[in-house]
Amino acid sequence: MAVLVIADHDNASLKDNTHKTVTAALAVSGDVDVLVAGKDAKAAADAAAKIAGVRKVLLADSDALGQGLAEAVTDLAVSLAGGYDAILTPATSQGKNFSPRIAAKLDVAQISEIIEVVDASTFVRPIYAGNALETVQSSDSKKVITVRPTAFKAAGEGGSASVESVGAGAGAPKTTFVDQQLVKSARPELTGAKIVVSGGRAMGSAEEFQRVIEPLADKLGAAVGASRAAVDAGYAPNDYQVGQTGKVVAPELYVAIGISGAIQHLAGMKDSKVIVAINKDGDAPIFQVADFGLVADYKAAVPELMDALTAAGK
Incomplete structure (x- = not known):
């Protein structure tokens, strides 16, 4: 089984x-x-070849794949599916975009x-905002699976897999990439950060969110997160949203400030190693x-925390 x-x-x-x-x-x-699959992605392929346990790396290079268009990735994956019993991808926004298309094409x-992986055909996944776990057994000849990265440890380095070039497929003839606007930040990426500082609706305004949350995050070297209520109120951008309808994070330290802890928010951060909450309720x-x-x-609490961190040399 491959x-x-x-x-x-x-x-x-x-x-x-x-x-x-990979784990x-x-x-x-x-x-x-x-x-x-990408454009001029040899460096990424070489990095993948070093992951322990990887047998080989397939490198598909084309302009259509450079922007990760779902139609182009789907066409490529389906063309390669004959040699595999399962296709796995991280449950990122991009993975959630093309994985259903691949499954549909493969019927x-x-x-x-x-x-969790129980065996080659049995898997555990969360339902009801993470309040229940469902064990799923599939009898499909080919399995298309998205993986919640926060639930698995990263595979180590030390591999020496070969890198093979493969055809890029037919591309995406009905889809054209127009533009993208990326939020640039010196802070760590939210889903990969070791420390996350999040603010909630109690901030009251975007100005207050920036005044309180961002300096603390910068002092801790943390990423900035927010509850859906804070995002919906316009205090923080959508990229900051943590929760069931946002990003799922599991940092070593999660600091929740002015967040009540609705079930949807807890679903996105309750697997954090250490959770610190500041709330007057x-x-x-x-x-x-x-x-x-x-x-x-x-x-009152955050300024005291900032002073303590300064005194500690942070």
Whole structure:
């Protein structure tokens, strides 16, 4: 049984989500190949070849694949599917875009956001905003699976897989890439950060969010997150949203400030190693999952925290 992992990369470098998906793939089968589809992505392919456990890396290079268009990636993956029993990809926004298309083309059911591999045909995935776990057994001849990266440890380095060039497929004749606007930040990427500082609706305004949350994040070297309520109110951009309808994170430290802890938000961060909550409502649900909770007004607590960090040389 062979497994194909579709790599998550930006053409220049490989993202850690790929390593974690390889870990899941190795639990399915010992024969794991990685597909790097992009434009001038040789560096990413070479990085994939160094992942421990990878048998070989397939490098598909074309202009159509350079922007990760779902139609182009789908066409390529389907053309390669004959040699594999399962196709895995990280459950990122891009992976969620092309994986259902691949499953539809192969006439199989997609298995979404697995957090555990029981055996080659049985998987565990969260449902009801993570409040229940569902064990799914598939009898499909080919399995198309998205993997929740936060549930798996990253595969190590030390591999020496070969890199083979493959045809890029027919591309996306009905789809044209027009433009993209990327948010540039010196802070770590939210889904890969070791520390995340998030703010909620209690901030009251975008100005207050920036005044309170961002300096603390910068002092800790953290990424900035936000609850859906804060995003919907316009206090923070959509890229910051953590939760069921946002990004799922599992950093070593998650600091929730002025976040009540709605079930949808908890679904996106409750797997964090250490959770610190600051909220003046002692009955807020966030305290049920917090490792450390401070019942206080953030307007007093955060400046005290900043002073303590400064005194500690942070």
